[in-house]
Amino acid sequence: MTQFDFFAPCPRGLEGPLATELRELASGVGAAAKIVPGAETPGGVHFRGGWAAAFAVNLHSRIASRVLLKIATGPYKDERDVFALALAQAWEEWFSARQTLRVDVTAVKSPLKSLEFTTLRIKDAICDRLREKTGSRPDIDTAHPEVRVFAFVTATHCTLYLDTSGEPLFKRGWRLDKGAAPLRENLAAGILRLSGWAPGQTLYDPMCGSGTFIAEATQIALGVPPGSDRRFAFEKLRGYDVSTWQQMKVDAMDLRRKAKSSRAHLGIYGSDISGDMLQKARANFERAGLPMPTLKQQDARSMTPPVNVPGVLIANPPYGERIEVRGRNARGEIVERGQGGGRDDAGGRGFSRAQPSAEESVDPEFFHALGDALKQRFVDWRAFVLTSDRGLPGLMRLRESQKTPLYNGALECRLFRFDMQAGSLKPNKPRPAVDDSGAEA
Ligand SMILES: C[S@@+](CC[C@H](N)C(=O)[O-])C[C@H]1O[C@@H](n2cnc3c(N)ncnc32)[C@H](O)[C@@H]1O
Known part of the structure; x- marks a missing residue:
């Protein structure tokens, strides 16, 4: 069986969890695919295997952003060397000139002056090669290409990859809303893994x-x-192992069907x-074919544990620059300020709106109250908060037991962990915040 080298990029900060996930896949659900996990590198993890390994990682990895198949790597001094490397590859064995193409270049410490020009040269080389071998050139489509080529350029080497994923893998295929x-x-999946949460333990997101x-x-x-409800770019490549993929897909659909009818609590x-x-x-749950979770409309400042057994609380509160805190401000006024300048999307509850002042946009009061809610009512819980605000523990008047740098897209964030032990504040007796039947209070 032909073996390939693959690279699975991921959000920065999640390379360790992705490496662990690939090792688990290799010995668990993806064992038949014979994945050989390789080295972690900033931005992703290498692995090796045949087509089945690529299918399994595309289908089962929750943390990878893509699965890239390595085509070639070589030293370069300037764009001419990069062009020659791309021209020498047998692209015609992977796809046809009738398919649309997109090329992306990522560079780290590269002496190349213009990445745009380098991208253009790689695209020209691939098109020239296909015209020479097949008589026609592929069209370029940057929005919905059928084939994507990625180039990673370091100070000395250029590596060319063919994408096997298509849409990035975080697009599970069900999110409309x-x-x-x-x-x-x-x-989100990487954070769940970092939190140590495991099925069977209580999980609560108060700003879901x-x-x-x-x-x-x-x-x-x-x-x-995670990939059971979407298509992948490898399905449009030449020579992929169709029968192995069909079997893997049937198994995945079966698991999805079983989940839909699950009555498990x-x-x-x-x-x-x-x-x-x-x-x-x-x-989103409906479209994903998942059983409806227990949801409640509530201000996080008055949150209480959904059950009496301590569990894991995970949240990414509103970030100043992305979406703002809502609810009552320190003066008791209701502030309803979503992205887009105060769209009233509170479900027609008749909230009156106060104009936010500059000081309110930081909203320390919200985070004080959140910290107090955790201290008073979430004793023995582990809480994880993802934020771009490094001063968050101070605002919450809590000391973190761990902080992990993570990137939410281009936004540098920290995942703060708080171990809620009984402190000076006497905890309130927990009362159910969310009714187990699923009804909203
Ligand atoms: C950054 S978003 C969370 C996004 C979420 N993790 C997701 O994937 O869609 C912050 C959320 O906090 C909610 N929020 C804002 N103020 C709140 C408050 N006082 N209590 C509870 N939720 C609040 C917003 O409605 C928004 O859904």
Whole structure:
């Protein structure tokens, strides 16, 4: 069986969790695919294997952003060397000139003056090669290409990869209803892994928005492969192993069908202040074919544990620059300020709107209250908060036990971990915040 080298890029900060995930895949659900995990490198993890390994990682990895098949690597001094490297590759064996193409170049410490020019030269080389071998050139389509070529350029070497994924893997195929600032699914899955949460433990997201954490957790708990509801670029490449893929896909669809009819009580809960966001979360669960989670409309400042057994709380609160805090401000006025300057999406609850002042946009009061809610009512819980605000523990008046740098797209964030131990504040007796039947209070 032909063996290939692959590279799986991921959000920066999640290379370790992705390497662990690939090792688990190699010995677990993807064992038959004979994945050989390789080295971690900033931005992703290498692995080796045949077509089946690429299928399995595309289908089962929750953390990878793509699976790239290595075509060639070589030293270069300038764009002419990069052009020659691309021209020498047998692209005609992988795809036809009738398919549309897109080329992307990423460079680290490269002496090349213009990445745009380098991209153009690689594209020209591939088109020249195909014209020479087949008589025609592929069209370029940057929006919806059928074939993508990625080049990674370091100070001395250029590596060419053919994409086997297509749409990035965080697009699971079911999200239509986005919140104002939804997390990427692979970042949410990586954070769940970093939190140590495991199916069977209580999970609560008090600012769940469109439901990314709880949807990922539900899929994990029910064993639904993240790629079971989407197509992949390898399905349009030449010579991929169709019968192995068909069998893997049938197995994945079976797991999805079983999940839909599951009556298992998963202990996964979400709440959000916005009724509109909860509607989006419900629509996403519906489209994903997942059993409906327990959701409640609630201000996170008055949150209480959904059950009496301590669990894991995960949240990415509104970031100053992306989406703002809603609810009552320190003066008791209701502030409803979503992205787009105060769209009323509170589900027609008749909130009156106060004009925000400059000081309110930082909203320390919200984070004080959030910290107090954790200290008073979440004793023995592990709480994880993803934020771009490094001063968040100070604002919450909590000391973090761990902080992990992570990137949400281009935004540098920290995942803060707080171990909620009984402190000077006497904890309140926990009362159910979310009714186990799924009804909203
Ligand atoms: C950054 S978004 C979370 C996005 C979410 N993780 C997702 O993937 O869609 C922040 C969320 O906090 C919610 N929010 C803002 N103020 C809140 C408050 N006082 N209590 C609870 N939720 C609040 C917003 O409605 C929004 O859904």
